[in-house]
Amino acid sequence: MSIKNTSPVRRRRRAPEEARREAVASARVLLLEGGPTAVTLAAVAQDIGVTHTNLIHHFGSAAGLQSALMGSMVEDLTRALDRAVARLRTDEGAPMELVNAVFDAFDAGGAGKLAAWIVMSGDLSHLDPVRAAVRGLVEAIQEKLGDIDPADAPQVRDAVLFIALSAFGDALIGPPLRGMLDQDADAGRRVVAGLLAQSLPRAAKG
Amino acid sequence: MSIKNTSPVRRRRRAPEEARREAVASARVLLLEGGPTAVTLAAVAQDIGVTHTNLIHHFGSAAGLQSALMGSMVEDLTRALDRAVARLRTDEGAPMELVNAVFDAFDAGGAGKLAAWIVMSGDLSHLDPVRAAVRGLVEAIQEKLGDIDPADAPQVRDAVLFIALSAFGDALIGPPLRGMLDQDADAGRRVVAGLLAQSLPRAAKG
DNA sequence: GCCATAACTGACATCAATGTCAATAAAAAA
DNA sequence: TTTTTTATTGACATTGATGTCAGTTATGGC
Missing domain, CATH: 1.10.10 (Arc Repressor Mutant, subunit A)
Incomplete structure (x- = not known):
């Protein structure tokens, strides 16, 4: 039995x-x-x-898991950018603060690498939530600058574009590229912040 | 039969x-x-x-093919950077010329996307040939500027760093990011060139 | 022309990733 | 408690990518 x-x-x-x-x-x-x-x-x-x-x-499906992963990391990136916006709206932070916030946003949790993966995979729809965060960044900077000459408005968009491109690039090839140039880990942030301080339109501080 | x-x-x-x-x-x-x-x-x-x-x-093997592909595209990127160096050494090109050359180098043939692939794949050894090209770029700019104050030398390395970071970022997420900011296709290059003109140390022209 | 080299192929074998399906067990609902 | 729902699993099947191997054909050297 x-x-x-x-x-x-x-x-x-x-x-x-x-x-x-x-x-x-x-x-x-x-x-x-x-x-x-x-x-x-x-x-x-x-x-x-x-x-x-x-x-x-x-x-x-496996694609469903990947999609959820993309959504999660884009959400984190968006949140980080929103935090940068909030800090910008309250503090009297120097440009270095803003630069650090954006660099951190792309660096933390590999958000930059993931964004690269999304772009290379072809389906950009996952990046949609980032759009609102980026635009919020533009508005926050404009508000922080106070009343600026309307002719200077494009400069703010230019600045955001420049910071985002640099932060994204830094998140991906920052380490090897800095190695090629014998630069320290903060070189990217420092340079971008320095340029930003020169280029942003001056305005009457609150 | x-x-x-x-x-x-x-x-x-x-x-x-x-x-x-x-x-x-x-x-x-x-x-x-x-x-x-x-x-x-x-x-x-x-x-x-x-x-x-x-x-x-x-x-x-399949890895051998991928490695050959990486080598080929890195070779192209290196050549493009070397061409930029050569042009810089002969011409009286404005900063915009240099920026265009580097942006084109990362854009042509998808070199930037490939570099991202290499970085994400983990084996950075394929990027070794780029090191020499990047350093050549630094030297070329220094020569072009003529005799600069040795104290300004780091500024040249800084300039190369932020141009490369921006060009790489632009090659990967330039299109979608510019879309978010309602910017035209040349926005990235224009902004970087403008910043470059401000930041490079002035020197007696040959 | 003849032969050695190697570029090239078809027919396998293998492995990993994805997915289906029926069955089981845990938790909620009744 | 009983019933229903569903999270979870194991045993498949399928597909695609990689790799092996023996044999075939083109080409250069003799």
């Missing part, structure tokens, strides 16, 4: 939001450590201790 | 260098059109009309 040794396997069961949160967090680490190809269902599943089928259940 | 219908299949046979050149050219197009995941042995093989086994024969 065969003994049915059906020892009931204990399972942990998390709320769907928690399950998704855990998976996205793991996927983010994998992306930054091993690049885009490292983000696979199997890798994430093993990392957080579930089966890859479980991930498909929660995200629908 | 079976008739051996061995109609001899006609094959074309190229010199190995030509075969490699064709494959790398195809791989580059695939990379820029479809992103890193689009560069597969099967895709390249079908594109140039050979079998994927043939590519393995010439490049040893």
Whole structure:
């Protein structure tokens, strides 16, 4: 007679939001450590201790997981930019503060690298939330400058474009490029802040 | 009795260098059109009309093909930077010329996107040839400025750093970012050139 | 012309990633 | 408690990318 040794396997069961949160967090680490190809269902599943089928259940597909990852990191980038805006609106921060905030936004959690991945993958729709944050940055700077000559308004947009391009570039190739030029880690920020101080239109401070 | 219908299949046979050149050219197009995941042995093989086994024969492995692609595009980037240096040494070019040259170098043939791919893939050794080109750029600018105060030397390195960061950033996210700010296609170059004119140390022109 | 070299191919084998499906177990609802 | 819902799993199937191998054909050197 065969003994049915059906020892009931204990399972942990998390709320769907928690399950998704855990998976996205793991996927983010994998992306930054091993690049885009490292983000696979199997890798994430093993990392957080579930089966890859479980991930498909929660995200629908591998593309769904990647999409959720993009959304999460774009959200973080947007939040970081919004924080920079808020700080700009309250403080009397020098240009260096603004530059640091934007550089940090692109650097923290590999947001810059992720943005590059999104661009290279082709679907730019994930970047939509960034648009509002960038425009908020423009408005905040304009307000901070007080009443500026309307003719100087384009300069603010130029400044934001320049800071964003530099911060993005720094997040991706900053380390190797600074190595080529024997520059320290803060060189990018320092240079950009210096240029910004020269170029931003002066205005009557509040 | 079976008739051996061995109609001899006609094959074309190229010199190995030509075969490699064709494959790398195809791989580059695939990379820029479809992103890193689009560069597969099967895709390249079908594109140039050979079998994927043939590519393995010439490049040893898929990684070998990717490495050759990286080498090819880094070579192009280096050449473009060297051309910018040469132009800088002969002409009386305005800052805008220099900025255009560097922006073009990162833009042409998707060099910037490829550099991002290399960085995200993790093996930075492929970027080694760029180091010499970047340093050459610094020296060329210093010569062009003539005898500058030695105390101003760091400013040249700073200038190269922010031009390179901006050009690289522009090559990757320039289009979508400019879209967010309602800027035209030349905005990035214009802003950087303007800042450059302000920041470079003045010196007695030859 | 003849032969050695190597460019080239087709037919496999392998592995990883994705996805399907039925069954199971945990939690909520009744 | 009983029922329903659903998070979770294991056992498949499928597809694509990579790689191996033996054999075939083109080309240069003799």
